[in-house]
Amino acid sequence: MSALSLVPPRLKMSGGRRASVTAALFFFFILCDFLRSSQAQTPTPSPAPAPVTCGQRSNTSCEECLRNVTCLWCRPTQQCMDYPVRNILPPGSVCPLTDARWGVCWVNFQILIITMSVLAGVIIIGVLICCFCCCKCEKTGNKREDAKVERQTHARKARQKARRSEMQLRHDEIRSKYGLAKDNPYARMDDH
Template structure:
């Protein structure tokens, strides 16, 4: 429970810092009407200016409190506050961002685990392949060594150099 609250706060800080980077000034840009002058009109009209916050029950348009991440409850309750678009309140935004962040973290974790697992499986396959090649190489080497020994024995027999006792001297014949 505590980690999900912490995650949602961290996400809100992140998104609020991104979204409020343009909203740091309280003076409206030329051609924009101040937020307080848009009260009692409509939510859509109020939120055309990104620095404005709409409070549903009071139908007030006010400057977004950029010093706070979330608007204080005294200003407007989270489930009644609208910012950016009229159909999403801050509570839904917090819950949605928390769920999306959780899904993102879990998917990254699953990807990392899968990559590590695939790498280990690939290494095991490579090791098995190398062991098989080594066994084949040793078998060929043993066959060549045996063949060479047979040829040497034939040559010794041909020239009468074969010995019954392999430890006897060559001079004895």
């Protein structure tokens, strides 16, 4: 007696299903083994070095100072300092705007502010022009659409009116043919 004969008939699988289940289990075990081995090979992380403050980067280079986005470089004094976040612009007592560098070393802070303001203004004006043009195009498009719909409505009403008058003529012909036509529509019918 084989092992398959002991399995109840409703639990027996065809050859194709058995092969696919076997393949799925095989790949599952390979995946589990891979995950287990990758966890065993993962080294424990070493403690991160203490971050270098902006003040410690003074008397180095502008590039070294500006690696940290919170730092501000003052070119004449060769000082790297924390950006004064309480003020939008660094005050002149900290460093003049023409000598201050933030973000990139090749542009001073004053030119950076002017450039960003001009770009923001151009973008805002561009968006407003696009909105204005879209609204204007939509209005003219709606006017055209409304005129088209109105023409179609007038044409439909004219066709309905023509059909009604044609139908009325046919009904009048039928009434006159069978003697049902009345000279006076308000006269009573005579019972003969």
